[in-house]
Amino acid sequence: MAELCLENVTKRYMAEKRPVCAVRDVSLTVEQGEFVFLIGSSGAGKSTLLQLMGGEIAPDEGSVCLNGANMARLIGPWRVRAARTFGIVSQQGLLIRKRTVGDNLLLAANAAGMRRKGKDAVKKALGIVGLPGVEARYPAELSIGESRRVELARAVLNSPHILLLDELTANLDDDVIWDLLHLLMELNSHGTTIIMATHASQYVNILRKRVITLVDGRVVGDVKKGKYGDIVG
Ligand code: ADP
DSSP states (O other): OOOOEEEEEEEEEEETTTEEEEEEEOOOOOOOOEEEEOOOOOEEEEEEHHHHHHHHHSSSEEEEEEEEEEGOOHHHHHHHHHHEEEEETTTTTTOTSSSSSHHHHHHHHHHHHHTTTTTHHHHHHHHHHOOTOOSSSSSSGGGGGHHHHHHHHHHTTOOSSSEEESSSTTTTOOOHHHHHHHHHHHHTTTTTEEEEOOOOOHHHHHHHEEEEETTEEEEEEEEEETTTTTTOO
Protein backbone atom coordinates (compact mmCIF):
# COMPACT_ATOMS: atom_id res chain seq x y z
CA MET A 1 0.00 0.00 0.00
CA ALA A 2 1.25 3.49 -0.74
CA GLU A 3 -0.29 6.84 0.16
CA LEU A 4 1.16 9.92 -1.40
CA CYS A 5 0.71 13.22 0.42
CA LEU A 6 1.88 16.61 -0.79
CA GLU A 7 1.79 19.53 1.63
CA ASN A 8 2.28 23.10 0.43
CA VAL A 9 4.70 21.98 -2.25
CA THR A 10 6.46 24.66 -4.28
CA LYS A 11 9.12 24.12 -6.93
CA ARG A 12 11.06 26.82 -8.74
CA TYR A 13 13.53 26.60 -11.60
CA MET A 14 16.05 29.15 -12.78
CA ALA A 15 15.42 29.87 -16.45
CA GLU A 16 17.69 32.44 -18.10
CA LYS A 17 18.69 33.74 -14.64
CA ARG A 18 15.05 34.34 -13.70
CA PRO A 19 13.15 32.12 -11.29
CA VAL A 20 10.18 30.27 -12.76
CA CYS A 21 7.66 28.90 -10.29
CA ALA A 22 6.63 25.58 -11.88
CA VAL A 23 4.52 24.30 -8.95
CA ARG A 24 2.96 26.62 -6.37
CA ASP A 25 1.76 25.68 -2.92
CA VAL A 26 0.20 22.36 -3.92
CA SER A 27 -1.43 20.22 -1.23
CA LEU A 28 -3.15 16.95 -2.09
CA THR A 29 -3.34 13.30 -1.11
CA VAL A 30 -3.55 10.31 -3.43
CA GLU A 31 -4.68 7.05 -1.85
CA GLN A 32 -3.61 3.61 -3.02
CA GLY A 33 -5.76 2.44 -5.92
CA GLU A 34 -6.87 5.85 -7.21
CA PHE A 35 -6.91 6.75 -10.90
CA VAL A 36 -5.96 10.39 -11.34
CA PHE A 37 -5.78 12.52 -14.46
CA LEU A 38 -3.47 15.52 -14.18
CA ILE A 39 -4.50 18.13 -16.69
CA GLY A 40 -3.56 21.67 -17.67
CA SER A 41 -2.09 23.47 -20.62
CA SER A 42 1.54 23.20 -21.64
CA GLY A 43 3.79 24.72 -18.97
CA ALA A 44 1.12 24.40 -16.25
CA GLY A 45 3.45 22.27 -14.12
CA LYS A 46 2.20 18.71 -14.75
CA SER A 47 5.61 17.13 -15.47
CA THR A 48 7.20 18.92 -12.54
CA LEU A 49 4.41 17.75 -10.23
CA LEU A 50 4.85 14.13 -11.42
CA GLN A 51 8.60 14.36 -10.81
CA LEU A 52 7.97 15.75 -7.33
CA MET A 53 5.49 12.95 -6.59
CA GLY A 54 8.01 10.30 -7.64
CA GLY A 55 10.81 11.81 -5.57
CA GLU A 56 12.85 12.48 -8.72
CA ILE A 57 13.18 16.11 -7.68
CA ALA A 58 12.78 17.70 -4.25
CA PRO A 59 10.48 20.64 -3.52
CA ASP A 60 11.90 24.04 -2.57
CA GLU A 61 9.14 24.39 -0.02
CA GLY A 62 6.72 21.92 1.52
CA SER A 63 6.93 18.15 1.64
CA VAL A 64 6.14 15.07 -0.45
CA CYS A 65 5.45 12.13 1.84
CA LEU A 66 5.13 8.47 0.95
CA ASN A 67 3.28 6.62 3.69
CA GLY A 68 4.09 9.48 6.04
CA ALA A 69 7.83 9.59 5.28
CA ASN A 70 9.23 12.76 3.74
CA MET A 71 10.90 11.51 0.55
CA ALA A 72 13.47 14.32 0.48
CA ARG A 73 14.82 13.08 3.81
CA LEU A 74 15.11 9.40 2.91
CA ILE A 75 18.61 8.01 2.52
CA GLY A 76 20.25 4.71 1.52
CA PRO A 77 18.00 1.63 1.49
CA TRP A 78 14.94 3.66 2.51
CA ARG A 79 15.38 5.86 -0.56
CA VAL A 80 15.82 2.81 -2.79
CA ARG A 81 12.71 1.18 -1.34
CA ALA A 82 10.69 4.36 -1.85
CA ALA A 83 11.90 4.64 -5.46
CA ARG A 84 10.67 1.08 -6.12
CA THR A 85 7.17 2.11 -5.13
CA PHE A 86 6.97 3.98 -8.43
CA GLY A 87 6.82 2.98 -12.07
CA ILE A 88 7.57 6.00 -14.20
CA VAL A 89 7.02 6.77 -17.86
CA SER A 90 8.48 10.19 -18.60
CA GLN A 91 7.90 12.31 -21.70
CA GLN A 92 11.40 11.79 -23.02
CA GLY A 93 11.21 8.02 -23.39
CA LEU A 94 14.02 6.07 -21.85
CA LEU A 95 14.64 3.23 -24.29
CA ILE A 96 18.24 2.86 -25.46
CA ARG A 97 18.06 2.73 -29.25
CA LYS A 98 21.09 0.49 -29.75
CA ARG A 99 19.82 -2.22 -27.43
CA THR A 100 16.99 -4.66 -28.08
CA VAL A 101 13.71 -4.34 -26.23
CA GLY A 102 14.71 -7.39 -24.16
CA ASP A 103 18.08 -5.87 -23.23
CA ASN A 104 16.46 -2.53 -22.41
CA LEU A 105 14.02 -4.15 -20.04
CA LEU A 106 16.62 -6.49 -18.56
CA LEU A 107 18.85 -3.51 -17.77
CA ALA A 108 15.91 -1.86 -16.01
CA ALA A 109 15.12 -5.10 -14.17
CA ASN A 110 18.74 -5.37 -13.00
CA ALA A 111 18.70 -1.75 -11.88
CA ALA A 112 15.56 -2.55 -9.89
CA GLY A 113 17.43 -5.36 -8.12
CA MET A 114 15.74 -8.30 -9.90
CA ARG A 115 18.93 -9.94 -11.10
CA ARG A 116 17.93 -13.61 -11.02
CA LYS A 117 14.26 -13.06 -11.75
CA GLY A 118 14.93 -10.39 -14.40
CA LYS A 119 14.18 -12.47 -17.49
CA ASP A 120 10.91 -13.78 -16.07
CA ALA A 121 9.91 -10.26 -15.02
CA VAL A 122 10.61 -8.95 -18.55
CA LYS A 123 8.50 -11.69 -20.11
CA LYS A 124 5.67 -11.07 -17.66
CA ALA A 125 5.75 -7.28 -18.16
CA LEU A 126 5.66 -7.62 -21.97
CA GLY A 127 2.73 -10.00 -21.58
CA ILE A 128 0.89 -7.49 -19.38
CA VAL A 129 1.20 -4.76 -22.02
CA GLY A 130 0.12 -7.11 -24.80
CA LEU A 131 3.48 -7.39 -26.54
CA PRO A 132 4.71 -10.91 -25.81
CA GLY A 133 7.78 -12.02 -27.76
CA VAL A 134 9.15 -8.64 -28.88
CA GLU A 135 12.38 -9.03 -26.89
CA ALA A 136 14.60 -9.32 -30.01
CA ARG A 137 13.27 -6.17 -31.69
CA TYR A 138 14.99 -2.78 -31.53
CA PRO A 139 13.14 0.37 -30.42
CA ALA A 140 13.36 1.82 -33.96
CA GLU A 141 11.41 -1.19 -35.25
CA LEU A 142 8.42 -0.40 -33.03
CA SER A 143 5.44 1.82 -33.80
CA ILE A 144 4.89 4.77 -31.44
CA GLY A 145 2.09 2.83 -29.77
CA GLU A 146 4.30 -0.22 -29.31
CA SER A 147 7.11 1.97 -27.94
CA ARG A 148 4.73 3.41 -25.35
CA ARG A 149 3.69 -0.12 -24.39
CA VAL A 150 7.33 -1.12 -23.98
CA GLU A 151 7.90 2.01 -21.83
CA LEU A 152 4.91 0.92 -19.80
CA ALA A 153 6.31 -2.62 -19.54
CA ARG A 154 9.54 -1.09 -18.24
CA ALA A 155 7.55 0.84 -15.65
CA VAL A 156 5.58 -2.20 -14.41
CA LEU A 157 8.59 -4.57 -14.23
CA ASN A 158 8.75 -4.61 -10.46
CA SER A 159 4.99 -4.38 -9.88
CA PRO A 160 5.03 -0.81 -8.55
CA HIS A 161 2.27 0.46 -6.28
CA ILE A 162 2.07 3.77 -8.15
CA LEU A 163 2.40 4.49 -11.88
CA LEU A 164 3.37 8.06 -12.82
CA LEU A 165 2.74 8.60 -16.51
CA ASP A 166 3.64 11.73 -18.43
CA GLU A 167 1.73 12.14 -21.69
CA LEU A 168 1.68 8.39 -22.36
CA THR A 169 -1.06 8.91 -24.95
CA ALA A 170 0.43 11.88 -26.84
CA ASN A 171 0.48 11.63 -30.65
CA LEU A 172 -1.31 8.29 -30.76
CA ASP A 173 -4.32 7.21 -32.83
CA ASP A 174 -7.65 6.90 -31.03
CA ASP A 175 -7.74 3.10 -31.05
CA VAL A 176 -4.20 2.91 -29.63
CA ILE A 177 -5.12 5.41 -26.90
CA TRP A 178 -8.15 3.32 -26.00
CA ASP A 179 -6.04 0.16 -25.84
CA LEU A 180 -3.58 1.86 -23.51
CA LEU A 181 -6.32 3.27 -21.31
CA HIS A 182 -7.96 -0.15 -21.05
CA LEU A 183 -4.61 -1.55 -20.02
CA LEU A 184 -4.24 1.14 -17.36
CA MET A 185 -7.77 0.50 -16.09
CA GLU A 186 -6.97 -3.20 -15.87
CA LEU A 187 -3.83 -2.45 -13.81
CA ASN A 188 -5.86 -0.03 -11.70
CA SER A 189 -8.55 -2.67 -11.10
CA HIS A 190 -5.81 -4.82 -9.51
CA GLY A 191 -4.94 -1.98 -7.13
CA THR A 192 -2.21 -0.03 -8.91
CA THR A 193 -2.49 3.72 -8.43
CA ILE A 194 -2.44 5.56 -11.76
CA ILE A 195 -1.46 9.22 -11.94
CA MET A 196 -1.41 10.38 -15.51
CA ALA A 197 -0.68 13.77 -17.10
CA THR A 198 -2.64 14.08 -20.31
CA HIS A 199 -4.15 16.41 -22.88
CA ALA A 200 -6.59 13.74 -24.07
CA SER A 201 -9.71 15.62 -23.00
CA GLN A 202 -12.29 13.36 -24.66
CA TYR A 203 -11.02 10.30 -22.77
CA VAL A 204 -10.87 12.19 -19.48
CA ASN A 205 -14.51 13.18 -20.03
CA ILE A 206 -15.63 9.64 -20.83
CA LEU A 207 -13.78 7.85 -18.04
CA ARG A 208 -14.81 10.21 -15.21
CA LYS A 209 -11.89 9.56 -12.88
CA ARG A 210 -10.40 12.01 -10.38
CA VAL A 211 -9.27 15.08 -12.31
CA ILE A 212 -6.68 17.48 -10.90
CA THR A 213 -6.34 20.67 -12.94
CA LEU A 214 -3.23 22.83 -12.85
CA VAL A 215 -3.04 26.44 -14.00
CA ASP A 216 0.27 28.24 -13.71
CA GLY A 217 1.56 25.71 -11.16
CA ARG A 218 -1.51 25.88 -8.91
CA VAL A 219 -4.21 23.29 -8.38
CA VAL A 220 -7.41 25.03 -9.47
CA GLY A 221 -9.58 21.93 -9.58
CA ASP A 222 -9.59 18.55 -7.85
CA VAL A 223 -12.76 16.66 -8.66
CA LYS A 224 -13.68 13.01 -8.16
CA LYS A 225 -15.39 11.67 -11.29
CA GLY A 226 -14.33 14.91 -12.90
CA LYS A 227 -14.26 16.26 -16.42
CA TYR A 228 -11.83 18.33 -18.42
CA GLY A 229 -12.22 21.93 -17.36
CA ASP A 230 -13.69 21.31 -13.89
CA ILE A 231 -12.21 23.97 -11.63
CA VAL A 232 -13.71 23.31 -8.24
CA GLY A 233 -12.37 21.51 -5.19
P1 ADP B 1 3.84 20.88 -18.17
O1 ADP B 1 4.27 19.47 -17.93
O2 ADP B 1 2.47 21.16 -17.67
O3 ADP B 1 4.01 21.30 -19.61
P2 ADP B 1 6.28 21.63 -16.79
O4 ADP B 1 6.24 21.06 -15.43
O5 ADP B 1 7.10 20.92 -17.82
O6 ADP B 1 4.79 21.85 -17.31
O7 ADP B 1 6.83 23.13 -16.71
C1 ADP B 1 6.30 24.08 -15.80
C2 ADP B 1 7.14 25.36 -15.93
O8 ADP B 1 8.46 25.11 -15.45
C3 ADP B 1 7.32 25.85 -17.37
O9 ADP B 1 7.34 27.26 -17.34
C4 ADP B 1 8.66 25.30 -17.76
O10 ADP B 1 9.26 26.10 -18.75
C5 ADP B 1 9.43 25.35 -16.46
N1 ADP B 1 10.43 24.29 -16.35
C6 ADP B 1 10.18 22.95 -16.31
N2 ADP B 1 11.33 22.27 -16.19
C7 ADP B 1 12.32 23.18 -16.15
C8 ADP B 1 13.74 23.10 -16.03
N3 ADP B 1 14.36 21.94 -15.91
N4 ADP B 1 14.45 24.26 -16.02
C9 ADP B 1 13.83 25.45 -16.15
N5 ADP B 1 12.49 25.60 -16.24
C10 ADP B 1 11.74 24.48 -16.25
